[in-house]
Amino acid sequence: MSLLIGLHHVQLAAPPGTEPRMREFYAGILGLTEVPKPPALAARGGAWFRAPGVEVHIGAEADFRPARKAHPGILVRDLDALVDRLRAAGHQVRPDDLLPGYRRCYVDDPVGNRLEFLQPSEAA
Numbered sequence: 001m002s003l004l005i006g007l008h009h010v011q012l013a014a015p016p017g018t019e020p021r022m023r024e025f026y027a028g029i030l031g032l033t034e035v036p037k038p039p040a041l042a043a044r045g046g047a048w049f050r051a052p053g054v055e056v057h058i059g060a061e062a063d064f065r066p067a068r069k070a071h072p073g074i075l076v077r078d079l080d081a082l083v084d085r086l087r088a089a090g091h092q093v094r095p096d097d098l099l100p101g102y103r104r105c106y107v108d109d110p111v112g113n114r115l116e117f118l119q120p121s122e123a124a
Contacts, residue, residue, distance in 0.1 A: 009048075009055035010072040014111045016060040019047050021110040026056060029089050030082075066112030079103050079119035 014022055026032050032049035036042070045060030054074055076082050083093050086107050094106040104118040 009057050011057045011059055012067065012072075012109070012113045013061035013064050014046070014058050014109075014113070015064040016045050016062060018111055019045065019058070019060075022047055022058050025089075025110050026058070029085055029091075032056065064111065066108070067114055068112075069114070071106070071114040071116050073104075073116040073118055076117050076119050079105065079117060082117055 023034060026047070026049040027034050030049075030051075032051045032054065035048045035050050035055075037046070037048050046058045048058070049056045056072065083095075083105060086093050091107050096104050096106060099118070101121055102118045103121050104116060106114055106116050108114055
């Protein structure tokens with residue numbers, strides 16, 4: 001029996017000073033709500049975002065390199081609407097049909113972190 005009960009958050013990194021761009025993307029485009037970081041952690045920079053069932057923490061990293069293979073897989077209610085929103089904001093969306101039971105795509109956040117968005121297919 002596993003002692004694990006769930007996933008609290010996903011931590012991604014970004015260069016220091018890119019918080020405004022990350023807020024524009026994660027809150028503005030994706031629609032997550034920014035949540036305050038505890039004061040001791042806020043001094044380190046970065047930002048935290050949340051929606052029901054999803055929490056993404058962005059940490060400031062001086063020698064940042066984007067995660068190219070590693071990525072969070074985020075379930076969405078309406079993949080087509082999200083894709084439209086991302087494209088309208090100028091983001092390149094890469095569709096993928098290799099995972100049975102899901103429609104999905106990949107997009108990079110403003111600093112190049114890879115994100116996967118999935119919606120269960122009708123047949124699933």
